[in-house]
Amino acid sequence: MGQSLEKHGEKDSFQLSQLRKKKLLCEFNTFFDINKDGVITLSDFHSVRERICKLNGWKPGSDKYDKTEELFRDIWESLKEQADSNHDNKITQEEWIRMWEQINEAESQGKINKFPHWLTSYLWYRFNMYDRTCDGIVDVEEFCYVLESFGIPERQSRQCFVIMTQNETKPLNFDYFCKLAGEYYRSDDPGALGNFITGRLAF
Ligand SMILES: [Ca+2]
Numbered sequence: 001m002g003q004s005l006e007k008h009g010e011k012d013s014f015q016l017s018q019l020r021k022k023k024l025l026c027e028f029n030t031f032f033d034i035n036k037d038g039v040i041t042l043s044d045f046h047s048v049r050e051r052i053c054k055l056n057g058w059k060p061g062s063d064k065y066d067k068t069e070e071l072f073r074d075i076w077e078s079l080k081e082q083a084d085s086n087h088d089n090k091i092t093q094e095e096w097i098r099m100w101e102q103i104n105e106a107e108s109q110g111k112i113n114k115f116p117h118w119l120t121s122y123l124w125y126r127f128n129m130y131d132r133t134c135d136g137i138v139d140v141e142e143f144c145y146v147l148e149s150f151g152i153p154e155r156q157s158r159q160c161f162v163i164m165t166q167n168e169t170k171p172l173n174f175d176y177f178c179k180l181a182g183e184y185y186r187s188d189d190p191g192a193l194g195n196f197i198t199g200r201l202a203f
């Protein structure tokens with residue numbers, strides 16, 4: 001099972017490299033499958049929303065709380081439409097990887113040149129989750145603090161931050177964050193700075 005994909009010795013051009021698969025599965029396990037049951041469902045989004053609201057002190061009924069709920073529902077619906085190929089309201093690791101292969105295929109054929117809708121919204125949320133002081137720039141303390149709540153040791157995320165920001169000479173604003181995230185999701189280069197955005201030093 002599984003090994004038949006490459007038995008003819010040639011790969012479809014849109015197949016993802018091992019590095020990309022590892023990065024995408026790390027993303028799946030760390031940031032999407034919050035309750036660690038092996039699939040992404042609406043309840044993972046509920047959990048992450050609760051966590052974000054708690055982290056920021058947004059109470060149920062407040063404007064921020066409602067906006068976050070709206071945002072997460074939108075991300076989930078849009079992600080589900082693209083990834084949940086058997087329509088069972090669960091996104092498995094296989095479905096997740098298949099979705100990225102399809103994105104890769106569409107990109108390599110020049111059909112799309114930007115992130116899918118859900119990912120644009122998701123990155124906006126993710127950036128704002130880090131940017132706790134809302135000054136448009138994520139600093140090293142913010143980066144480490146938030147990643148710690150996702151189980152990443154502080155020393156490790158600090159090292160990643162220093163690498164990505166080239167020894168803190170490049171401000172981590174939203175533009176740069178999106179550039180790094182793009183490298184994380186799409187680059188096959190083992191030395192790409194974006195590879196460090198999830199706080200992991202090696203794949
Ligand atoms: Ca889950």
Ligand SMILES: [Ca+2]
Nearest residue numbers: 084088090091
């Ligand atoms: Ca499914």
